[in-house]
Amino acid sequence: MNHLKESELKNLTHTLHKEKQELEHHFNLQKDDESGSLNQSLSDATGELSTYDNHPADVGTETFERGRDLALEEKMTNDLSQVNQALELIDQGRYGTCRICGMDIPFERLEALPYTMYCVDHTPRNQNSEDRPIEEEVMTPPPSGAGEKRQHNHGKFDDANAWESVEEYGTSNSAAMATKRDVKDYQEGM
Numbered sequence: 001m002n003h004l005k006e007s008e009l010k011n012l013t014h015t016l017h018k019e020k021q022e023l024e025h026h027f028n029l030q031k032d033d034e035s036g037s038l039n040q041s042l043s044d045a046t047g048e049l050s051t052y053d054n055h056p057a058d059v060g061t062e063t064f065e066r067g068r069d070l071a072l073e074e075k076m077t078n079d080l081s082q083v084n085q086a087l088e089l090i091d092q093g094r095y096g097t098c099r100i101c102g103m104d105i106p107f108e109r110l111e112a113l114p115y116t117m118y119c120v121d122h123t124p125r126n127q128n129s130e131d132r133p134i135e136e137e138v139m140t141p142p143p144s145g146a147g148e149k150r151q152h153n154h155g156k157f158d159d160a161n162a163w164e165s166v167e168e169y170g171t172s173n174s175a176a177m178a179t180k181r182d183v184k185d186y187q188e189g190m
Helices: 006-032 041-045 056-092 107-112 160-165
Strands: none
Touching: 006 107, 041 107
16 A cells, blocks of 8 residues: 555545445435335336236336346445445555555556456456357358458359349339239339
């Protein structure tokens, strides 16, 4: 903690206390508002006796909203825990040093993320972002140079020519909708 000036430490402490106050205020509001509690069942939260009469998209929307709210709640709980840990480290005089290597965390990093306990090099990576879908292990990779030789392959079917290829079979405003069979244009079909 000796690498931080007293004014810097005071500024960071103030920021952490302000963040803690905002997070606790959010959780206190959640306790007071029992009507939208995430602990309620979906039917209780929506006020519906049954979801059978609703369109599936309505239930999907409610499920999405609830999932988003749960994810935000989990993040805010984690943030409050980290803020409390940072404030404890300030009280113990160990704030501002990396948990892994013990090196000083630069003030600029602490100013951007005051509850961090790691230097940039030792920040734990989110495991979910590094995990790739299992399907990628068996998927065939795209051919090398895919998309680079469009002019060379001119005339072959690709996404750019898809409409023209399908259009010859008829559209809602083409000769295919004529009353006579095997018509090439509107004038023949009339």
